[in-house]
Amino acid sequence: MSETNACQLTTKDYTILEVMLERHFQHDEVMSALLRRKTSDAVVMFREDIPANVVTLSSRVAYHVDGGPSEVRIIAHDQMRGLVGMILPITNPRGLALLGLAEGQSITIPGKDGLPETLTVTEVMYQPEADRREKAAGDGDSSTGSASKSAPFLRLVSSTDTLPPAKPKVPMPADNGFDDPGPSAA
Numbered sequence: 001m002s003e004t005n006a007c008q009l010t011t012k013d014y015t016i017l018e019v020m021l022e023r024h025f026q027h028d029e030v031m032s033a034l035l036r037r038k039t040s041d042a043v044v045m046f047r048e049d050i051p052a053n054v055v056t057l058s059s060r061v062a063y064h065v066d067g068g069p070s071e072v073r074i075i076a077h078d079q080m081r082g083l084v085g086m087i088l089p090i091t092n093p094r095g096l097a098l099l100g101l102a103e104g105q106s107i108t109i110p111g112k113d114g115l116p117e118t119l120t121v122t123e124v125m126y127q128p129e130a131d132r133r134e135k136a137a138g139d140g141d142s143s144t145g146s147a148s149k150s151a152p153f154l155r156l157v158s159s160t161d162t163l164p165p166a167k168p169k170v171p172m173p174a175d176n177g178f179d180d181p182g183p184s185a186a
Contacts, residue, residue, distance in 0.1 A: 007100025008054045009042045010129065016057070016077065017042075017099075020090070030110050034096050042100060052130035053103040057090070060126040063098055065117050072125065075099055094119060 009017070021035040047056075055061050055075055062072045073088035075095055088095040097109045101121045111117035 006041045006043060007038055007105075008050060008102065009038070009044050009100045010047045010050050010056055011044055012047065013057050013099060014039065014042055014044045016090070017096075024091075030093055031091075031096065034093060034109060038096065038100060047129040048133065050127075050129050051102065052127055052133075053124050054127070055098050055101050055121060055124055056127055056129055057099070058128045059124055061098060061121060062123040062125060063119055063121050065094075065119055067118075067120075070122055 017035055017039050021032065021039060024031075050056060057075055057077060060072065060074050062070050064070045073095075074086055075098060076087045076089050078089050078091055088098070090096045090099055093109050097107045097119050098121060101107060103121050103124055106118050106120040108116050108118045
């Protein structure tokens with residue numbers, strides 16, 4: 001597990017990092033240096049081409065810090081309310097550091113106390129780009145000649161002789177057109 005500076009970013013992720021560098025983190029030395037490092041060494045590709053084992057925005061990733069216990073987080077653009085402890089935003093140095101790394105890759109960044117810490121991606125558990133490709137492949141697979149699983153099934157009937165016998169109707173309470181349930185329904 002070697003340290004690498006190169007990362008793989010989707011065009012969208014790269015653009016977001018460029019905007020962050022220009023607008024938000026001019027005075028934050030750690031984030032500014034990390035953003036410059038990410039954008040200058042990045043291999044930028046379309047979302048259809050990014051490997052499934054690379055961390056992108058909205059990916060669920062398992063990683064560890066300095067060989068410690070594994071942590072699982074969703075890499076997000078910014079903090080999301082209601083998902084405390086599940087989200088690691090790219091506005092945090094750890095979230096930014098993980099973005100663009102592939103499984104097995106490591107990166108060393110300054111930790112909270114200023115001492116270096118090494119983050120290693122152990123597994124990309126979910127990546128939205130890979131999920132989109134899988135869904136598209138499932139929907140567009142016409143090589144088998146069968147309809148998609150989600151397509152409705154329709155059987156044409158040319159005669160009523162082939163229909164099963166009708167079930168007797170159960171009488172329903174009389175409908176007199178008055179639908180007020182009365183005070184007991186309140």
